[in-house]
Amino acid sequence: MAKIATWNVNSVKARLPNVLDWLRAAEPDIVCLQEIKCVSDAFPRLEIEDAGYSVAVHGQKTYNGVAILARGNLEDVREDLPGMDGDEQARYLEVAVDIGGRMVRVASIYLPNGNPADSEKFTYKLGWMDRLRDHAAELLALEESVVLAGDFNVIPEDGDVYDPDGWREDALFRMEVRRRFRSILNLGYTEAYRTLHREIGRYTFWDYQGGAWQKGFGLRIDHLLLSPQATDMLEACDIDTAPRGKPKASDHTPIWCTLTP
DNA sequence: ATGCCGGGCGAAGCCCGA
Numbered sequence: 001m002a003k004i005a006t007w008n009v010n011s012v013k014a015r016l017p018n019v020l021d022w023l024r025a026a027e028p029d030i031v032c033l034q035e036i037k038c039v040s041d042a043f044p045r046l047e048i049e050d051a052g053y054s055v056a057v058h059g060q061k062t063y064n065g066v067a068i069l070a071r072g073n074l075e076d077v078r079e080d081l082p083g084m085d086g087d088e089q090a091r092y093l094e095v096a097v098d099i100g101g102r103m104v105r106v107a108s109i110y111l112p113n114g115n116p117a118d119s120e121k122f123t124y125k126l127g128w129m130d131r132l133r134d135h136a137a138e139l140l141a142l143e144e145s146v147v148l149a150g151d152f153n154v155i156p157e158d159g160d161v162y163d164p165d166g167w168r169e170d171a172l173f174r175m176e177v178r179r180r181f182r183s184i185l186n187l188g189y190t191e192a193y194r195t196l197h198r199e200i201g202r203y204t205f206w207d208y209q210g211g212a213w214q215k216g217f218g219l220r221i222d223h224l225l226l227s228p229q230a231t232d233m234l235e236a237c238d239i240d241t242a243p244r245g246k247p248k249a250s251d252h253t254p255i256w257c258t259l260t261p
Numbered sequence: 262a263t264g265c266c267g268g269g270c271g272a273a274g275c276c277c278g279a
Binding site for chain 2: 010011013014035037038061062063113114115116153167170171172205207208209210211212219221248251
């Protein structure tokens with residue numbers, strides 16, 4: 001069994017105690033982190049390795065940055081989506097991990113936010129999604145267990161946001177974005193959480209402002225997308241809301257799945 | 262109510278997130 005998680009930590013330095021606590025409590029085998037907000041050399045590698053994890057980092061100064069932690073050796077490291085090699089924004093990292101003799105290919109994804117929706121930021125988001133779809137299609141051809149994990153900044157459906165009508169024109173919920181998200185699923189990927197849970201109103205993000213956490217005003221925007229080979233092993237998936245309620249919390253909370261041969 | 266909170270940077274106030 002392999003437990004695979006993703007968590008936008010909103011600065012790995014500010015969140016290090018929370019991250020270490022959660023690694024001990026949740027005991028994941030693979031963790032994809034987003035918004036680490038530091039260059040690769042500044043990542044707290046020793047502390048994470050002491051907790052029992054190998055580390056791959058694609059960092060950037062001040063903004064963005066992604067990492068993958070794994071109990072196992074990391075191979076085939078890729079630091080950018082094909083066609084985005086010149087991109088200065090560190091939003092993608094992909095590795096192959098040997099978990100107990102079984103290979104899983106995992107990507108840590110920090111998809112652009114895209115707001116405001118009438119700006120070049122939105123155009124950048126749509127282009128980024130098109131390249132992610134193309135690469136996701138290439139990964140399917142490998143016929144491996146693949147997990148695309150991360151902060152997609154996509155609200156898939158009305159039940160994934162506390163006020164769907166209020167968010168209709170937001171870059172996280174616009175139809176252009178939801179269509180592209182579905183086009184990735186339609187290649188043959190399975191969204192782990194929604195496949196196992198039908199209830200609405202389960203979220204992975206609550207804004208720091210306006211008491212959103214206390215009021216339950218959240219969004220489900222962090223996702224685990226599984227190739228058919230991974231989906232065949234999908235046993236459980238859930239959102240761990242505990243980290244969001246702790247002091248010095250990230251505004252996102254982890255979501256995880258277990259794959260059992 | 263797009264800046265109510267929180268982080269980075271850098272040492273006050275601005276940029277950014279979703």
